[in-house]
Amino acid sequence: KERYVLAERLGARGEIIRFRGLDHGTGSLEPVPVVIVRSPFTPPAETVPAAEEVPAASAESTVAPDAPAQAEAPSVEAVPVEPPWPSSAWERALLEKVSHSSLPRVLDQFTQDGFEYLVEELPIGQVLWDAWDDPQASAEQRFGWLKQIAGALHHLHQGGAILEGLRPDIVVVVNGEHARLTDLADLLPLPLPPNPPIRATHYTAPELVLNSDLATARSDLYSFGAMLFALHLGRELTELDFEMQGVPKSIYQRFPDIHPLFGRLVSKTFCRELSQRLPTEDAAGEDATGFAELIRTLETCRRTLDQARLDIASWTTTGMVRTGNEDAFALLHATDARENGLNEAALVLLADGMGGYEAGEVAAAMAIRAMRQYLAQQRPFAPLAEDAQPAQPEAQAEPMAPAPDRELWKQHVVAALREANQKVFEASRDAGRHNMGCTAEVVYAAGRDLIVGHVGDSRTYHLQAGNLVQMTRDQTWVNRMVEIGAFTPEEAEQHPRRNELQQAIGGHPEVEPAVYEASLKPGDWVIVCSDGLTNHLPPDTIKEILQSSASAEAAARRLINLTNLAGATDNATVVAIRAT
Template identity: 30%
Template sequence: MPVICQSCGAVNRDNARYCLHCAQPLAPARPSPDDQAWLTARLLADPSVSVSPPADMPTPGVTLSSAHVYDVPVLAAPVRLDEESAMNAPPVDPKTPSLFAGRYEIIAASGETVEALDRQPWRRCWSCDTTLNEPGEAYCTQCGAALDGRRYRGLLTGATPAGLALVPQVTDPAARAFLPPIWDQVSDGDQTLTLTPDIPSTPPSLPLSELQALVIGRDLARLLTLLHGQGLALGALEPDDLDISPAHTVRLRNAPGLHRAAEGDTTTDLIHLATLLEALTATPRTTRRLDEEDITLDVMPNLADLLREVRTGRLTDPAELAQRFDLLIAYHTAPAPLRVRFGAATDTGMVRDLNEDSLLALDLRLIRRNQPRTWSLFIVADGMGGHSAGEVASDLALRGALEVVQREYLMPTVDTDAHDEEENLRDVVRRAILQANEYVVREARSRGNDMGTTITMALVAGDRAIIGNVGDSRTYLMREGKLRRVSRDHSLVQRLVDLGQITPDDVYTHPQRNAILRSLGDKRDIEVDIFVERLRPGDALLLMSDGLWEMVRDERMAEIIAAHHDPQAACKALIDAANAAGGDDNITVILVHVEAY
């Protein structure tokens, strides 16, 4: 039974949900079948012919109850529902340009690339994909979308299809999921028109991170494997040909180089992929010379290493390349669990009356479905500003950083069992230190003093340590008995060393060795240094304030650590050594031993 729109009075089919004329939702409640039949006949009848209402239809002048209200607008012109008009498209105006395949008007062309206007959009709704609309309907009767004026971009090709025109011939659904979606493909004579839907997308913001590029490279290597299995080659791609989701997955917006594969095309495809990934990440093509100490079996190659293998012909199979990408993705997102044992200690020193340093050490372990995961957080902050200032600043820095790590990383990660992506970890450490700075700046301004603090922190997720630093508190990595500084001091003497005006040994005796160029509390906009280290069983992390490293040289610290199996005993020995050397400042140290889980 036809349905009458209560907004414009148009007559719709009985299964319509939206009006074909004005797109208003059609009310689910309808008059009785007899009333509906009378109303339909009344609207469609010749005005000169009288149509008797149903027996229960109220007569003019009679007051209607709430159950008998009919809002029937008067139509400017009756709508015909005869079978002929319902089954056939409206006649084409003689002035209308010729239509490709009787449907699409080519309104713009540049070579094979065209823009087409759909002159029969009712055949298939662009929004909900229904084919239930009838000729001439301006709005979809299933979803209410406006049907007129739909434009599509695509290719108009000849007898030998290529690019987008080849996509419909790809039968593998896994490959089609990576290729551009096709709206329609129609032929007219010896020409084929291939159109794509207008899907809003934003070109990738370059350069991408290595992890983003690895996911994209993995997906495209899988696509190459599938295409080569069907005798097709993908050809060259530009960054603008990609549609990248927030989860870093990729689908092609265009495939201009898709063609039937010839000899050598499969290898060429890998070279094209390497070129694309270099463009996405701004990775330079370099020849790396390896020293003997760099050649170790447990060092995972990076993206540049894989692309170098492709260009030199050592990697020629896209399936193997996809597996190598998977290994690198896991290396970045699924760190191996390691166990830590740590010691932590602080001391006022031999000269100062007040200890303005603060430290935090946190170890968290989780076993879920028999899979262990480990996290640790270590922070050392060296306060400045004197009584009721320096110790307040260092304490605020710890609280601010801890809040961010707990709220934005630890709790969501434990709740969802999310991956420990390196880029996310770097961002968490940076934001943690920025919030620590905000807390100190806010308190300093409220008190009207110049309180400040340095900070060095290490967020450890499995075998990955993300280290953040502002000021001259330091973090070291000890491996195979050798102590190596990870962080860089933001101090005047370090700047002089960088400029070559003093030697590294002069740092310990320079009269301005305590001059800090960057610290928390100076200003709201502060730069944070971030470092990433991959840990191995047997490694040790060492975090300290300048009260230790200014008193005890690196070689002596390494000897003390090596002499004490217990990290807490090593911390006490390090503090004792600093005090024995003069103890000019507060001394704070955290020593973390890394072990196999």
């Protein structure tokens, strides 16, 4: 056809040659890239009757006059013969049978000059290598792409085919959402014919090379696992990645701290022995290929691999000047696991009392108690308090974080701060301590989510990718002057009214908490602290300590000790969270 132009030759298997081509017949201004498969034309085989035909009676046959008339011979439906492999006709029949959104669509087919041509869609997108390495890509996206490719392979199996060499370079991600295969040159039929041509790359299952009679759909598990391992390495596989041909080195030995779920996924696919691959015993009855179990495992990875594990430590000090400690805090940290899903969350409550030692101590403790009791009654936070009686009993039967809902969490955090304000305000009036109050921080970390509620001038910091950000805004008079340009930050630090709060817990009948949110990633730090610490340690010092600390405990101790070393004119409290 004149509309197609053959361009770069992509590869060949026997007499089947694949080309990158251009389609000039779509009506668009520019020709559209396609894949063109060329093979020698073979006339279609004749159809085979589904059942033997009943011969018709001959002219010489005689029938007795009283005999009943013979029933008409049953109609016979012909069954078409499957096109031979390898051929473009075989590939076309397969793709039309197993249509899947991650497989190329058949656009055209024709014969010309003794050749048969098959024109396939060529998806355009970002090669999987690059999409996977994108720092902005999440596990939800990455394993969603892999799940789509696994589904396409599962469809091929149902059509009687496998893909010998699944590699990152033959997968593209379209619009950041949809993973698609671009090259089907390694398609093989099942069962394999005698002595099939095998490419025998590092992505080829060893049974295809050593004993092709053992080839099944599970051979694609090996290829899938090889691609996973290559993506984790960030490069093509080489001989250095194998103990010997077809025997991969253990991912656990090479990466002892690999995410256990990902390590299991690779180990149950990228292994020489068929018996060690998916499916596991219980899942084999459902799907002997192992791909149904693979797809479920990829879904679990998609939901959980980005969830940060939390290393948490807390310390408080009276300081070097004060007699008593008016700071108060509570740290609630819980983990649960159900059906391969692991959930972890932490709730930090911090209050810095004011109004004199007795009043400040009482206000801070009362605020912590009120916030803790309120949040323990709310469904998202109930699992953090074992002794709580949730307002909705059914919450006890649900996972700790069934579905992230930032807006709901923020509403509860704001309500908790308002509840604390009401309790402290009422108590201050009853006890005649009209200057009793406190600051308050409520920090909730769960999975990839970080929610912060704030009243006063205690602070929450977030360190991510080397950048330390003060999430909260100091609700002080001098900070407001800095914001409107009346003071410089340096002038504010020395101003006599620098500790004057615009609002505090218990100061007025109503309070308007500020609420902030961020995404939490492995490698991040979160610091929740009272102003007794930040009065002595500038942000650069805090950042340096976090980046040089191997654990949350080490960071928290160093921050408190440095505060005391600097004179610690006030109580100081810190909660350090390291996401891993």
